[in-house]
Amino acid sequence: MDVLVIAELLEGVARKTTHSAITFAKTVAEATGGAYDILSIGEGSAAAADELAKFGARKVITAEVDGGYLAESYAPTVAANAEGYAVLVATASAFGKDLLPRVAAKIGAGVAPDITGVNTDDGLSYHRPMYAGNVMGTMKVKTDVQVVTVRQSAFEPAAESGAASPVEAGATADRDNAGQIEAVGIEVVKSERPDLAAADVVVSGGRALKSSDNFKSVLEPLVDALGAAMGASRAACDAGYVSNDLQVGQTGKVVAPKLYIAVGISGAIQHLAGMKGSKTIVAINKDREAPIAQVADYFLVADLFDAVPEMTSAVDKLAKS
């Protein structure tokens, strides 16, 4: 089966999210005796293609689409390059979730959304969490072409490999809904910290931090001492303590780091859905009965305003020893 990976570009660079979709493509292509190609689509598609050519694809296809990201401008061009592929895949970031169903409807394909595993024994079947991660479903797509989005935390990022793939220009198609929808602009959130969905260590804060200032003065030093990504509960994002792109949970990012530290987070079902796949989970909370205990490996019953600074210096000391 031949697989086409839809790369996610930001300012002419392929986002790391793409590397998880490449791993899926490689797995399926190898198991079924097919090949995988990568579609570099968006502004700066040629520059991104040079980077994407390092991942062992049969070829990298470029398609320059201007005007900021909109499914209406990308979907027709993805569809125009989709012929001959049995599977189209992207990572289930906001980009993948927004774009791929639109492509699927265009080409009459079924969608396997946000999958965490694939089985290649008898055609393709997919595993995916449902009910906020409380049920695992196994599903098949019945149409000739299958459209898939993969959960980033469930597929290891692909490593660069071998000789550079050839790059060729692909087809482009007129956008849909011209005059009916325009991308006006985007306020890109930049951070020096590791990407939340791909980090090895995540430290998340909840409403108990009480303010944006406390996130900065209390939580961030621990985040940086651990070289971690920072996350937050829905309540903390809603309250405006941190930006919304840091939300971990059913409606935010799904993370599965080696270490997840939940600080002042009670552990609503919607939050657990976004982090219970983590390898080691630590809770720091005043309330020893908080639902986060259901998934925590280690639980420190303490006032976070004492415990977190103390932990920051303990981690610093460890780093120096």
Place this chain on the structure above:
Amino acid sequence: MFDAEPFPEEEESEARLKILVPIKRVADPENANKVKVSADGTQVTSEGLEWAINPFDEWSLEAALRLTENRAEKKRTGEIIIVGIGPNDDGMMRTLRSALAKGAERGILVEADDASLDSSVVAKILAKIAEKESPDVVFLGKQTADGDSNVAGTITAEHLGWPLVNYATQITVADGGFTIKRELDTGVQTVSVKTPCVLTSSDRILHPSSVKNGITPDDFAYPESDHARTAPLRDIMKAKSKPFETITLDSLGIEAETTVEYTQFELPPARSGETTYVESVDELVQKLHGDAKVI
């Protein structure tokens, strides 16, 4: 008999937004960890759990209500049509009536077996109803709390050939449409869209000033809450007399042909091991460094 109307209709001169709001009923999402799987693994069972409105639909309904009212004067200024798809049972009717009680004008139930539905069939049904009703907006939840698919809204837009804005967090009525801020992973995107269009919403749509419809005064702030409005009891009683239509897939000319098939369900493996309660930060750091070897 005198029927008191707490939200009288605005004069016809106002541009009345007409919004279709699909509603799914799901097993109580606050207790999603109590759903079970049948012994043969072919079904998810939610015995003992109440049906509830899909919370993502509830947010979109709240946004649709804010778009079609003058909240300061407690007047409805537009029309909301609730659409349910599924079996005609108590749980469904209660869910749809609670949506009507919050202020929606009328309801439609498309009778169907849950098992015959997937995102693509749902999208086909919604597109068909949208063609019949010609709303300005189809406003869905971005996902359902059971399937967690994130697919039906987008396919609906493609079927209709309408523009789509997923994950809206702020909506301002503008000339012939809306200016919308929406959450992407990389930041907040501003999009300008004309009606008719398809929208889905994100968590922040419940913020006090997330919706500006040009009718409710711009400085009006909805209550600080992470929940949508609830309907007063008297409106729940009254919702029973609102116009409601029950139709079949046949009458829409739709064949329920799914594009995906679930073959197996299972409960996820429990996290191994007990919770270790540590006494101090030192002990915690020692365990993370020495035992778990994660720092």
